[in-house]
């Protein structure tokens with residue numbers, strides 16, 4: 001049954017007119033208008049097709065066809081013990097089940113005065129005036145998926161830091177899916193005012209081997225001198241689809257450290273767009289994707305250097321086995337005003353099987369003359385000399401390959417300065433390495 | 442312990458070893474000398490089980506078994522150890538972790554319980570002292586950015602920790618300063634044991650003054666051209682390889 005493309009759009013349009021009145025914040029005229037504008041935009045654009053240069057490697061048909069339900073049938077189908085398997089020690093934990101905030105499963109600790117962490121639903125049901133500037137507009141350059149999120153967003157998290165407010169412990173936003181055939185639209189907004197600092201762990205996982213569709217948008221606004229870390233751990237079910245946009249605007253001398261660990265989902269795509277909008281702003285984008293079987297994991301990053309003396313660093317690594325596919329598309333644009341920009345990007349890939357495939361495309365577009373920019377990309381196999389060295393010490397071939405593969409991932413794990421998250425990754429990664437027979441090249 | 446009979450080895454179709462005969466008994470230390478490119482490392486790799494070589498003739502028996510039939514890791518677990526002429530750098534793998542997986546691979550093989558990180562550290566510390574190495578090297582990536590001397594010490598450290606039955610040390614002494622040479626010699630001598638055999642590949646008599654071998658062999662153009670006692674090393678130091686290989690002096694012996 002091959003439904004034509006526009007059927008998907010019609011489906012979402014129909015659901016929108018049916019569900020919109022009950023979406024949170026509909027008493028706010030600006031939000032109503034924003035949702036409608038977003039829905040129109042989505043209807044106009046539709047799902048990106050293969051002819052769209054930015055999407056041509058991402059096979060979206062599997063997301064387009066099913067009619068995912070937009071509202072979960074019953075809340076709270078997850079028990080506290082099930083959360084424990086995903087909770088990270090030493091964090092303020094906020095749990096979302098099928099997209100809805102679950103206060104009973106969460107344990108935010110006492111926050112310093114000046115820090116507000118609330119569920120998005122709660123924020124939207126209040127007067128939400130301060131959100132209007134952010135959630136009230138649909139930026140022209142967002143993906144159709146971000147527009148879909150804008151139309152249907154129901155819950156998520158709103159973090160606001162007053163000037164100078166610094167959070168010591170990371171905030172873990174744990175999104176758990178437990179109901180099959182659901183489309184979940186989490187929305188996260190971070191407003192970090194001057195000189196504030198916080199670390200956010202955005203964690204996506206599932207209870208059970210179910211198929212669903214997560215379509216997230218995370219917005220970060222870093223005012224002058226703010227320092228934000230955003231670590232994303234995507235370990236969705238192997239049958240799920242995960243599409244996400246991470247959008248950050250950085251003012252003068254602000255810092256952003258972003259990491260994206262893509263481990264789960266049948267198909268996942270993360271679009272990260274950073275605007276270095278104030279002098280001296282700096283960002284570090286790191287990522288690790290580990291794709292097995294027939295998984296398809298994409299990262300598309302775009303960094304706009306808009307003002308002088310900004311710095312960006314990017315290191316993405318990929319490990320692919322089986323018949324897995326991955327795309328890394330990293331764009332750095334240095335605008336005419338952005339003198340003394342310093343940008344470096346690298347992408348390194350390890351292919352553990354002949355059938356695995358990666359498309360890596362670093363792109364530098366430079367419109368200023370006094371800049372320091374560079375990039376490097378590699379695609380390779382495990383090193384034979386290293387393998388022999390380990391085997392000559394008694395380590396069997398399979399273990400040696402696993403040790404070297406973990407060594408390849410080490411750099412990415414080490415860059416996350418959060419011990420609990422590092423430990424979790426050290427537990428998760430070995431299970432994703434191919435068994436002896438699959439690993440042979 | 443080790444019996445090599447009429448061993449012929451080719452790489453990419455080119456013959457490199459052309460009929461090696463060598464017998465090493467438990468407790469013995471044999472030195473193999475010879476000009477650059479004569480096939481010393483090839484012999485060492487063949488014994489350790491590196492891929493890419495073709496044995497065209499001959500056999501190698503180790504403790505009565507067909508050594509060439511075993512995979513590299515099986516040889517290691519059966520007690521064969523190779524100290525590499527060019528130790529391999531492994532970014533992302535801590536030196537102590539390599540020791541841990543190596544020790545535990547051997548223990549699993551012998552049916553012994555695996556050791557945890559603390560047990561490993563306790564075992565390694567005394568050997569570090571023997572090799573006059575700083576403990577910080579344990580936490581760095583294997584050989585990555587190690588100095589030449591640190592790499593060689595690290596190879597001997599691994600031997601000391603793994604306690605092999607047959608140790609093949611390929612130029613364990615090249616590129617070392619005097620203190621490092623002494624440390625390496627100390628490490629080797631500490632491992633001399635009636636139950637353990639060693640093959641030292643070297644270009645220099647210096648090492649052989651510190652680790653006195655039972656036999657010295659000269660490998661030239663893929664064959665053992667001469668064998669003798671310790672005095673052969675002294676003779677080579679005076680005459681070079683010219684007299685032995687029949688060529689106009691050997692190439693300058695440099696690592």
Ligand SMILES: Nc1ncnc2c1ncn2[C@@H]1O[C@H](COP(=O)(O)OP(=O)(O)OP(=O)(O)O)[C@@H](O)[C@H]1O
Pocket residue numbers: 452453457475476477478479480481482483484493526696
């Ligand atoms: N993989 C290979 N492909 C082609 N030739 C090779 C290969 N490995 C070794 N050889 C050749 O075999 C010969 C013997 O090399 P080998 O490394 O065993 O010499 P060596 O005696 O250890 O020399 P050195 O004293 O310089 O360490 C050399 O001529 C070398 O070029």
Ligand SMILES: [Mg+2]
Pocket residue numbers: 481482483526611
């Ligand atoms: Mg050699």
